[in-house]
Amino acid sequence: MLIVVALIFAVALVSPWIHRLFKEKAGWILALLPFGSFLYLASWLPHIAAGNVVQQSTTWVSLALFEVNLAFYLDGLSLMFGLIITGIGTFIVLYGSGYLSKYAYLPRFYCAILLFMGSMLGVVLADNLISIFVFWELTSFTSFILIGFTHEQENSRKAALQALLVTGIGGLALLAGLVLMGFATGHWEVSALLNEGDIVRNHPYYLAILILVLGGAFTKSAQFPFSFWLPGAMAAPTPVSAYLHSATMVKAGVYLLARLNPVLGSTEIWLYLVGGFGLATLLISAWLSLSFTDMKQILAYSTVMALGTMTMLIGLGTEIAMKGLAVYILSHAMYKGALFMVAGAVDHEAGTRDVLKLGGLRPLMPISFAAAALAAISMAGIPPLYGFIAKELVYEAALEAPLWPVIVISLAVIANIAIVAASAIVVIRPFLGAKVETPKKAHEAPPSMWIGPLSLAVLSVLFGVLPFLVDKSLMVPVASSVYGFPIDFYLSLWHGINLPLILSILTLAGGILIYRFWDGLRESSLMKIYQAGFAMGPIKGYDGLVAGLLSLAGWQTRTIQNGLMSNYLITILVTLLIAVGYTFLAKSGLVWNPSFENVLVQEWALAIAIIVALGIILAFGHSRLTMVIGAGVVGFGLALIYLMHGAADLAMTQVLVETLTVILVVLVLIHVPKIKDARSKTSKVRDGVIAVSAGAMMTLLILAVTATPFDAFISEFYAEASYPLAHGRNIVNVILVDFRALDTMGEVVVVAIAGLAVYALIKMKRFGSADSPDSRSADSSGAASKQGKTL
Amino acid sequence: MKSLILHTATRLMIGVLVLFSLFLFFRGHDEPGGGFIGGLVGAGAFTLYAIAFGTEATRQVLRIHPITLIAYGLLSLVVSGLIPMFIAEPFLTGKWLFIEWGAFDTKLSTPLLFDIGVYLCVVGFIVTVIFSLEEEG
Numbered sequence: 001m002l003i004v005v006a007l008i009f010a011v012a013l014v015s016p017w018i019h020r021l022f023k024e025k026a027g028w029i030l031a032l033l034p035f036g037s038f039l040y041l042a043s044w045l046p047h048i049a050a051g052n053v054v055q056q057s058t059t060w061v062s063l064a065l066f067e068v069n070l071a072f073y074l075d076g077l078s079l080m081f082g083l084i085i086t087g088i089g090t091f092i093v094l095y096g097s098g099y100l101s102k103y104a105y106l107p108r109f110y111c112a113i114l115l116f117m118g119s120m121l122g123v124v125l126a127d128n129l130i131s132i133f134v135f136w137e138l139t140s141f142t143s144f145i146l147i148g149f150t151h152e153q154e155n156s157r158k159a160a161l162q163a164l165l166v167t168g169i170g171g172l173a174l175l176a177g178l179v180l181m182g183f184a185t186g187h188w189e190v191s192a193l194l195n196e197g198d199i200v201r202n203h204p205y206y207l208a209i210l211i212l213v214l215g216g217a218f219t220k221s222a223q224f225p226f227s228f229w230l231p232g233a234m235a236a237p238t239p240v241s242a243y244l245h246s247a248t249m250v251k252a253g254v255y256l257l258a259r260l261n262p263v264l265g266s267t268e269i270w271l272y273l274v275g276g277f278g279l280a281t282l283l284i285s286a287w288l289s290l291s292f293t294d295m296k297q298i299l300a301y302s303t304v305m306a307l308g309t310m311t312m313l314i315g316l317g318t319e320i321a322m323k324g325l326a327v328y329i330l331s332h333a334m335y336k337g338a339l340f341m342v343a344g345a346v347d348h349e350a351g352t353r354d355v356l357k358l359g360g361l362r363p364l365m366p367i368s369f370a371a372a373a374l375a376a377i378s379m380a381g382i383p384p385l386y387g388f389i390a391k392e393l394v395y396e397a398a399l400e401a402p403l404w405p406v407i408v409i410s411l412a413v414i415a416n417i418a419i420v421a422a423s424a425i426v427v428i429r430p431f432l433g434a435k436v437e438t439p440k441k442a443h444e445a446p447p448s449m450w451i452g453p454l455s456l457a458v459l460s461v462l463f464g465v466l467p468f469l470v471d472k473s474l475m476v477p478v479a480s481s482v483y484g485f486p487i488d489f490y491l492s493l494w495h496g497i498n499l500p501l502i503l504s505i506l507t508l509a510g511g512i513l514i515y516r517f518w519d520g521l522r523e524s525s526l527m528k529i530y531q532a533g534f535a536m537g538p539i540k541g542y543d544g545l546v547a548g549l550l551s552l553a554g555w556q557t558r559t560i561q562n563g564l565m566s567n568y569l570i571t572i573l574v575t576l577l578i579a580v581g582y583t584f585l586a587k588s589g590l591v592w593n594p595s596f597e598n599v600l601v602q603e604w605a606l607a608i609a610i611i612v613a614l615g616i617i618l619a620f621g622h623s624r625l626t627m628v629i630g631a632g633v634v635g636f637g638l639a640l641i642y643l644m645h646g647a648a649d650l651a652m653t654q655v656l657v658e659t660l661t662v663i664l665v666v667l668v669l670i671h672v673p674k675i676k677d678a679r680s681k682t683s684k685v686r687d688g689v690i691a692v693s694a695g696a697m698m699t700l701l702i703l704a705v706t707a708t709p710f711d712a713f714i715s716e717f718y719a720e721a722s723y724p725l726a727h728g729r730n731i732v733n734v735i736l737v738d739f740r741a742l743d744t745m746g747e748v749v750v751v752a753i754a755g756l757a758v759y760a761l762i763k764m765k766r767f768g769s770a771d772s773p774d775s776r777s778a779d780s781s782g783a784a785s786k787q788g789k790t791l
Numbered sequence: 792m793k794s795l796i797l798h799t800a801t802r803l804m805i806g807v808l809v810l811f812s813l814f815l816f817f818r819g820h821d822e823p824g825g826g827f828i829g830g831l832v833g834a835g836a837f838t839l840y841a842i843a844f845g846t847e848a849t850r851q852v853l854r855i856h857p858i859t860l861i862a863y864g865l866l867s868l869v870v871s872g873l874i875p876m877f878i879a880e881p882f883l884t885g886k887w888l889f890i891e892w893g894a895f896d897t898k899l900s901t902p903l904l905f906d907i908g909v910y911l912c913v914v915g916f917i918v919t920v921i922f923s924l925e926e927e928g
Contacts, residue, residue: 006877058879648823652815656831660917663838667924726885727898728820736825737902737909741883744905745868748912752861755916759858762923 001056001072004037005122012114016107027097027448030110031090034117038086041079048079049473051486055127055191073127073191076477080326081124081255083474084333088247089117091452095341096239098448099348109149113243116142120248124255127189129178132256136174136216139252140167143244147236159235162542166219166229174216174256180209181263190259194484197263210264213256214273221253221307224281228538231300238344241296246303246336251329254310258325262484266317271403275315279411281308284534286415289422290514291522291531295343295353295430299336301535302379302422305415306332309394312408316401319479319487324393326478327491330470331378331390334460338375338453339426342368345449346430351439355425360435364442367450369431374457378464380423380511381416381504384493386464388504391416395500413503413510420511421518428515467491566687573694581697584704591704603644610637624669632662649732794843801843805852808836816910820898826906830913837914838921846922857918864911871904 011018011033019026044054057071074082096113100106119142122135141164148160182188184203185196193200200206217223222230233245244250257274264270282305289301306328313325345368347353350361362369378387398409444450463470471491480486495501514521521527560571610633617630635658642651679687718731718739728734736744812833819825841849850856855863875884888899 060876060881649825649828652823652828653831656828656835660831660835660838663842664917664920664924667921726902727887727900728902730819730821730823730825732823733819733825733906734902736827737820737905738885741872741885741902741905744909745872745883748868748909749865751916752865752912755861755919756858758920759923762927765927 001054001074001125002058002070004040005072005118005125008033008037008114008118008121012111012118015110015114019107019110024097024101026110027094030097030114031093033114034086034089034093037121038083038090041074041082041086044074044079045473048074048076048477051477051480053191057127060128060131067188068130069128069189070131071127071189071191072125073189074125075481076326076474076479077255077258077481078124080330080474080478081251082121084251084330085117085120085124085248088243088333088337088452088456089113091337091341091455092239092243094448095242095344095452096237098446099239099344100237101446105149109146109237109239112142112145112149113240116146116244116249120252123252127191129182129188129190129193132190133171133175133178136220136252136256137168137171139249140164140171140220143167143233143249146240146244147233149237149240150235153235156235159229159232163229163233165546166226166542170216170219170226173212173219177209177212177216180205180212184209190263193260193263197265197484200263201267206264206267207269210269210273213260213264214277217253217256218277218311219253220256221250221311222281222304223253223277223308223311224284224304224534225538225541227281227285227304228535228542230304231297231535232539234294234296234300238296238340238347241300242337242340242344245300246340247333250303250307251310251333254307254314254329257311257314258482261314261317261482265314265484271315271317273315275312275401275403275408278308278310278312278315279408281305282312283308283411283415286418286422288531288535290418290425290518291527291535293354293356293522295346295355295426296340298355298422298426299339299343302419303336305419306336309412309415312412313394313397314482316397316408318397318400318402319483320393320400321397322479322483322487323475323489324390324397325482326475327386327393328390329478330475331386331460331463334456334463335375335378335385335387338371338456338460339379341449341453341456342372342375343426345445345453346442348449349440349445350430350442355429358430358436358438359433360431361438361442362431365431365444367454368445369427371450371453371457372427372431374461375453376423376427378457378460380420380508382508384461384464386460386467388464389467389491389493391507392495392500392504395503399499409503413507416507417510417514420508421514424511424515425518464493467493570687570690573690577690577694577697580701584697584701588704590700591707592700593707594703600644603641606637606640606644610634613637623674624672625666628662628665628669632658635661647732649730797843801839805836805840808839809833812836816906819906820902826909827913830910831917833910833914834917834921837918841918841921841925846925849918850922853918857915857922860911860915861919862915864908864913864915867904867908867911871901871908874901874904 119138285304378385381391639654815824816829
């Protein structure tokens, strides 16, 4: 399984070249990768259906405290998710190649979507808590790239950031929860934790673990009130929405809850929190979907509703709820993936996705219509589609809820009425009725764009009519792994006339009624208030939080970094004096034993030269250029001292850095006005005191440090091990690139980020944003910058 | 800067400087030098060129955008760390390949790739800053 995940990542990285090589055919070739992975996973079906699990493990990081293994665990639950990810992924790669065929960033799409696919597959297959988290974060990160795919548009960037912040903060909570769970039990593998449920549930940290893990899962799976980022993420291109925001990523939270149900579940608080949030989410979002006219927004809110349903089922925790969960996840992935892809096809071919501006597309796009119609019938829960079986099971589970079954079933029915109406809206409005003039002349989408939705829709029919195709092989293992104990059942379309069936008929009738009066309902003031409260309210809260954070940062920056360099220096030096000086005096005390025995004549000469150079700077330093060059001379002097003591690398670095620093500082100084020392006498005295005390403290500190006996253990180790272990005789370089390469990597990343920051700061001035503090200084130095150009 | 001496000297020096930076880079594992120092010399070479002929000409000589250099540098770092993971060893473990040609032997290694990353990042960083300062001022 490691090979499958690694292969997807590897192909993702070379996908731009595959695109260059095969042009339009690249989509069909790249789709072979998820398809192959799908077949590989499917080959485990008989093994899993027989009640077995598969475990594979590779050591990744080995620490004294714990090990992080790239461990993979395949049981019913992870297998179903893996099949959904790779199966729908195959169609999405194809679909994307058609949808974005005229788009310059298509290669980037392939790369990002495959990276996402690898990460998502990692989440569901990983067994180790830490590796689950790593893959989890990777899905947040790749989804950030994918949502902000059309990065030229401001709302895409905003939606991407919104999704990243919400899921990122949730991810941090999840990490804390997983680490607590690991330390509480001493087990870092989910497969081992599954048998330790009682230890976790009775542990004093249980509540903390639960809330932290739920924080991660609820943000990722868009539970109310964190649901707002998901409809916002519809700014992404449709292939991305269809894949991430309906079939896969948003289900990561549901997956995690289902995975951990045997560990954390079946407590009262679990029932209240998970069941309660799920129920609130499904009710609120189902009706919100009716307040929009954009097909993708309608589908987005119906997706939130589906996620709420899944969460509620996990919260209920009964055998029938687990059965319903398994069937519901599969049926939702199929119909919602198909509907999103059709919505994208309509947008692509007709130029709009607003249902009010569409109509009569059926003769023009017959295949898309067929796919949409079947998928919508499944979503509405009408027999003989698979969605009908799913909804019947949800109703059965709600009727058998351990707490307040009457309330749960009523709310579920009310929510599903809205979903029936939403299903009708997304297929009847655009495809049936009178022909409406569309922005583009509509025609059928290319095969790459209808093969996915049509296949998924046909599967919805197939599984509905012949449920035995998947029940024993997949649904039973899934329900068993979520439940924690083996359960057995078979599915059938016809259950006889029972309460769920009557409720289904009621739902259908209610939905049709709502659909008839949808235009009036949508425009009614009640719906407007509802939308403002539940859809816009959380967004306003989020915007307020972000704005508050920014203004806090702005206030802090204005106070501490007011643009006067001398103030920065005072702040830094005084902080250093207090913090280091206190620790120094308290922990070590003064040491005064300078010895001049081993100092050579040339070292004395050099030291005097450095002091003289400094003196000249201080005495005649009226221009900044003189001062900078003077400081450079001092640096060269230090380099000579390094050289005398045999530190050639250090000396070379020092010389080069000094040279480049002088050049950089000169480039900056050209734009800075002449020195005007307008300090008062008192502030000059104050600055002098600070400067002398800082210098004195550093001198004393170094004397104290050199007075302590030197432990040569580490340096001797490096000297001895350098050649035998790392094949290099230059110890400095060996330390940098081998022994302590991780440190170097961190430093280089800092350098890279600093470079980007400098670039961004300087380039930003060109756009002259009025509120940026340096736009004012840019004006004053305008004349100087003209001279700079001739440099 | 319009100066005949600087122009002529730069034309002669640039090749030597770049070669010298590569020399420092490759000897770095055994003798003073390495990716950081080599990168600084290389960046110095392009800085000199930018002072003499302007940034536009330097961009053409460099061919690659300096930020892209940083990106490739980071990529080398990460790849050098990932290679040992494919044979189930921890991130950033040094892996070596000794090729014997007879006359002189070659050592290829993941630390070498790592050092290439350092080199590229250093050059990319300094050239980015120099270009930005000169062009935007």
